[in-house]
Amino acid sequence: MKGYFGQFGGQFVPELLIPPLVELEEAMAHFLPREDFQAELEDLLNNFAGRVTPLTYCPAISEQLGLRLFLKREDLLHTGAHKVNNTLGQGLLAKKMGKKNLIAETGAGQHGVATAAAAARLGMKAKVFMGSIDVERQSANVERMSMLGTEVVPVEDGTQTLKDAINETLRYWIAHQADTHYCFGTAAGPHPFPELVAHFQSVISREARAQMLESQGALPDYVVACVGGGSNAIGMFRNFVDDRDVKIIGVEAAGTGEPGCYNSAPINLGRPGVLHGQISMLLQDEAGQVLPSHSISAGLDYPGVGPEHSHLHSIGRVRYDMATDDEALQACQLLSRAEGIIPALESSHALSWVVKNAAEIKGATVLLCLSGRGDKDMDIIRGAMDERRERNKQ
């Protein structure tokens, strides 16, 4: 069915949001296949954002773990994460549609900064909604958005994180749809956003697959990515899904990992439900109320997940595991010290899966999506390390 991945997806929105979603779907059908659109986007991706991103072999960790680890370096992109692949794509599409303004939600601030940069580059105005807890824990990114000329609107509702920022952005879009495009930041939300975002992010696996074949003469045994809403992961998975010998792993955030504590792992610990215009795996209580999520990484702190991931899980094509806050911190430290690369805490969740499962996958070639760099997380990492030192003293 249109807009569905198996039983997941759809368009569960108020009637007032149907016209802009239909307009967007029509614009996708019109512009995305056009060669001039593709050439313009490729120019932006290569000469503004810094594609093609390298494939980096990690000699020290590979030796330590007894496997071969390659990183797809989305952390090297302009603005520091994979998010810019999507914002340049959607920004360009919106401009072709005659829209003057971009609005966006953001959690870690990476999508907000990427939207702000795309808007500035494309001569558009941007407004970014951000939960007030995230405004505090990702303050460096708030400053970057302001510097780029974007207005940041703190959202005080609910858990004051990504879920509430999305609610507020959808509300604003209803009233401003004539001249405004909602630049959705992850491969979730009502149809056609999951397809649109996956389309723009699949450049990650298109490049990585070709790079593996060219440099190694073979595909990897494992492809691994962290899963928040699911955009870097679906971008990394898309071009490997048909390669049946490639095992694909998505890593959700288990939060503190203590039983009964909040987490951000809807595929592992949730069940199907409706949030933000889609049916997908969702953290919810017995009555169907959405549960608050928790992760040390703001970008994974979301109770839902994109519908394509729920589908890939349900058909058994992708294995979804979890990593705790502590495991992610340790992986972050490992990559920094062993390889000279400070990863985002989001991407560190994916790396921690490789560390934890090294014995099981001994000798394997592993391709990991390094979705972003860790500069934005330095305060959180310092705070967590101090806390751990205090705990060990007691």
Ligand SMILES: Cc1ncc(COP(=O)(O)O)c(C=O)c1O
């Ligand atoms: C570096 C990084 N990785 C991963 C994510 C998670 O988002 P997604 O699951 O859409 O890739 C974020 C979100 O902000 C991010 O900043």
